[in-house]
Amino acid sequence: MEKLSALVSDFDDTLFFNKPALISAAKDLYETILKEENSDENYKTLNDLEITIGEGKIPKGFSKKWKNELYTLAYVKYSSKLSPNEPFINYLKDAVKQGNELIILSARGEEFRKETEELLSKYGLDYSKVILPANHELKDEEWKMLEVKKLSEIYNHIVLFEDKEENIRHIIRNLKPENIEFYLVDHSILTYITK
Numbered sequence: 646m647e648k649l650s651a652l653v654s655d656f657d658d659t660l661f662f663n664k665p666a667l668i669s670a671a672k673d674l675y676e677t678i679l680k681e682e683n684s685d686e687n688y689k690t691l692n693d694l695e696i697t698i699g700e701g702k703i704p705k706g707f708s709k710k711w712k713n714e715l716y717t718l719a720y721v722k723y724s725s726k727l728s729p730n731e732p733f734i735n736y737l738k739d740a741v742k743q744g745n746e747l748i749i750l751s752a753r754g755e756e757f758r759k760e761t762e763e764l765l766s767k768y769g770l771d772y773s774k775v776i777l778p779a780n781h782e783l784k785d786e787e788w789k790m791l792e793v794k795k796l797s798e799i800y801n802h803i804v805l806f807e808d809k810e811e812n813i814r815h816i817i818r819n820l821k822p823e824n825i826e827f828y829l830v831d832h833s834i835l836t837y838i839t840k
């Protein structure tokens with residue numbers, strides 16, 4: 646049987662930086678919640694949104710009620726503010742030209758497939774598939790680990806690119822994979838993660 650190999654890449658903050666889009670989304674949502682009635686939960690969410698506006702990231706324990714709203718604003722309304730990680734995109738484009746298969750694996754969710762595929766096409770990334778979760782029942786790192794497990798049963802060799810070291814560590818801990826290489830992506834810097 647033919648030996649199959651695949652390059653598997655995360656999307657947000659690996660291929661595209663979402664900070665400016667998240668900040669705009671957080672400002673937008675902040676205004677919306679201010680108009681809602683006061684509750685402890687809304688008060689905490691406003692505090693969390695101030696952190697997002699300042700730092701461009703979502704604090705742990707961010708309100709479930711508003712999470713999807715925030716991501717929808719960031720990934721749909723402010724999609725044009727996602728900025729490409731050009732050196733890494735060019736690296737993957739070259740790898741695809743050399744005959745490698747590219748798979749996008751992102752926990753952002755099936756609801757954002759259209760916007761995700763549009764950005765990939767806009768930057769000329771020739772992927773074979775985009776894998777997104779149908780729902781958000783599992784934690785992102787858990788969902789990702791299970792999808793990598795499925796891929797590692799199909800492909801003899803996988804090279805995985807991801808911006809979150811904890812996601813890589815979670816996969817290594819749970820799968821103890823023999824046939825996967827892991828690279829932590831930070832702008833143009835790829836760091837090989839050893840088990």
Ligand SMILES: [Mg+2]
Pocket residue numbers: 655656657658659807808809
């Ligand atoms: Mg990411």
